[in-house]
Amino acid sequence: MPVLSPTWTDERIELLKQHFEAGLSCREIAADIGVSRNAVIGKLSRLNLTRGRTVDDRKVQDKGSAPARVRAVPRLQYEMLATIYGETDAPVVTGPIDEANRCSLLELAENRCRWPISTPGAEDFCFCGNSAPDGQSYCAGHSRLAYRPNSRARMMRG
DNA sequence: CCCTGATTCGC
DNA sequence: GCGAATCAGG
DSSP states (O other), X not given: OOOOOOOSOHHHHHHHHHHHHHTOOHHHHHHHHTSOHHHHHHHHHHTTOOOSOOOSOTTOOOSSSOOOOOXXXXXXXXXXXXXXXXXXXXXXXXXXXXXXXXXXXXXXXXXXXXXXXXXXTOSSOEEOOOBOOTTOSSOHHHHHHHOOOOOOOSOOOO
């Protein structure tokens, strides 16, 4: 169908809000909708739906004074990597998660998609539960979200 | 060195 | 208004 680029329609905005309120990250929201992370964040900012950090001063770009920049320390998020990659090797079968009162992973099988369907006010926290390929923890639709293309060809300015 | 969030600028 | 670029923090 010759559908033009419907940029941001009500449906997309609704999904955006839902995912945002659901607690999902801009990365997930962007991947789910099909846009870039900046697009999602930009729309959110435009809608004044920023989570906490509002505007404030944010230091302002002072390129004339002393550049007191503290380029954060070299830190890696192995936690997330382990969560994605180590899921097949590190199951939570023996995880007495008390917070998993809702539909936890234990209810799902190994061949089931584990997509957190969190809704503000939903007591029945469920997951995607779609058919996930062997070895994968997500279905074809949500697998791309967990998949992280490290094709960062951007110049390392830092 | 990587990732997420928010603001800023260009189109 | 949208999206990429940029900045700032973790």
